[in-house]
Amino acid sequence: MEHSGIVELLYRLLPIPAWKAGLARHMESCPACSQRLAGREDVRRVLVQADDLGGLDKIWPAVKRGIGPDLEAERSSGERVSGAAFKTAPSRPAPIVRWAAALSGLALAIALLVGTVRYLGRPDVSGGGDSLAETDGFVLHSARIENEPAKTYIIHPPDDGMIVVWVEKSL
Amino acid sequence: MNEIEMIEACLHGKGEEFRLIVDAYKGPMTALAVNVLGNRQDAEDVCQEAFIQAFRHLDRFDRTLSLKTWLFTILYRRCLDVLRKKRRFRSFFLRAAVDPSPSHQDRGPDAPESGEISKALLESLTAKERSALALWANEGLNSSEIAGILGCAASTARVYLFNGRRKIKVLLEKGYGTLGNR
Numbered sequence: 001m002e003h004s005g006i007v008e009l010l011y012r013l014l015p016i017p018a019w020k021a022g023l024a025r026h027m028e029s030c031p032a033c034s035q036r037l038a039g040r041e042d043v044r045r046v047l048v049q050a051d052d053l054g055g056l057d058k059i060w061p062a063v064k065r066g067i068g069p070d071l072e073a074e075r076s077s078g079e080r081v082s083g084a085a086f087k088t089a090p091s092r093p094a095p096i097v098r099w100a101a102a103l104s105g106l107a108l109a110i111a112l113l114v115g116t117v118r119y120l121g122r123p124d125v126s127g128g129g130d131s132l133a134e135t136d137g138f139v140l141h142s143a144r145i146e147n148e149p150a151k152t153y154i155i156h157p158p159d160d161g162m163i164v165v166w167v168e169k170s171l
Numbered sequence: 172m173n174e175i176e177m178i179e180a181c182l183h184g185k186g187e188e189f190r191l192i193v194d195a196y197k198g199p200m201t202a203l204a205v206n207v208l209g210n211r212q213d214a215e216d217v218c219q220e221a222f223i224q225a226f227r228h229l230d231r232f233d234r235t236l237s238l239k240t241w242l243f244t245i246l247y248r249r250c251l252d253v254l255r256k257k258r259r260f261r262s263f264f265l266r267a268a269v270d271p272s273p274s275h276q277d278r279g280p281d282a283p284e285s286g287e288i289s290k291a292l293l294e295s296l297t298a299k300e301r302s303a304l305a306l307w308a309n310e311g312l313n314s315s316e317i318a319g320i321l322g323c324a325a326s327t328a329r330v331y332l333f334n335g336r337r338k339i340k341v342l343l344e345k346g347y348g349t350l351g352n353r
């Protein structure tokens with residue numbers, strides 16, 4: 001596969017915009033890769049520009065009506081206008097905070113993954129009514145509570161030298 | 172009179188001074204709105220609303236920043252509001268499909284009317300990608316400045332820009348010759 005094809009494939013596979021941006025930067029500067037991108041003039045040709053638009057004279061009268069004499073008078077008297085509908089740009093956390101949050105999230109995801117794999121791969125969790133339960137040479141033929149068969153679980157924590165036997169019965 | 176003086180005059184109740192600001196930016200603002208929304212009528216409405224909103228909140232404008240960037244930020248957010256609430260894109264296409272106006276009859280199906288962008292472009296690019304492209308190509312802004320307007324990280328703005336450029340290249344290569352508005 002040619003160089004630009006590999007880069008584009010990588011670009012598609014990367015899930016995080018910050019990583020994609022690194023590859024995008026490369027593709028913008030690499031002569032081979034940049035051939036896959038529209039240039040500024042191409043983009044200008046397909047988008048609408050200010051010069052394409054005539055008849056914008058009606059904007060000011062509409063704005064003037066919207067501003068209104070009351071608002072002008074309010075402003076000239078020094079009163080503040082209410083700004084409930086105004087949206088300021090959202091404040092963004094500092095880069096170090098964003099990185100810390102991203103790393104924490106990644107660590108948590110890895111921990112969850114490892115925990116799940118280890119839990120599912122545990123060979124020593126077994127159970128069953130009165131049936132034979134066995135692990136690592138430890139055999140339990142039956143377990144009874146009040147002379148009745150009971151559910152039995154043998155748990156062998158992998159990092160521990162002990163075996164836990166859990167017997168339960170619904171009363 | 173420079174921008175700061177115009178703003179000061181507006182803040183002291185001289186609404187007429189705001190006309191100078193409107194006249195200076197109505198073209199670029201309307202063009203951005205058309206590129207985001209896809210049709211001129213909505214673009215003009217949003218533009219007027221953005222100017223009114225800017226006037227009402229001129230006292231909050233940070234004079235160390237660019238007035239143009241501030242106006243574009245207000246406009247972009249209003250455009251997103253319109254897109255979210257009314258889904259103008261869909262209704263525009265539905266109207267165009269079932270009730271073509273006489274001005275559409277002698278043009279190709281993909282040929283855009285003056286002051287509108289093509290259907291192929293609208294369908295292929297997201298609003299954020301079109302915004303980033305318009306700010307980059309028409310206004311010459313870099314990815315950091317675009318990020319400030321779109322309210323995202325610079326890397327994200329770069330990705331919008333990159334995706335948009337790639338999609339336009341593909342469209343042009345497929346022969347969408349009528350993409351152009353001129």
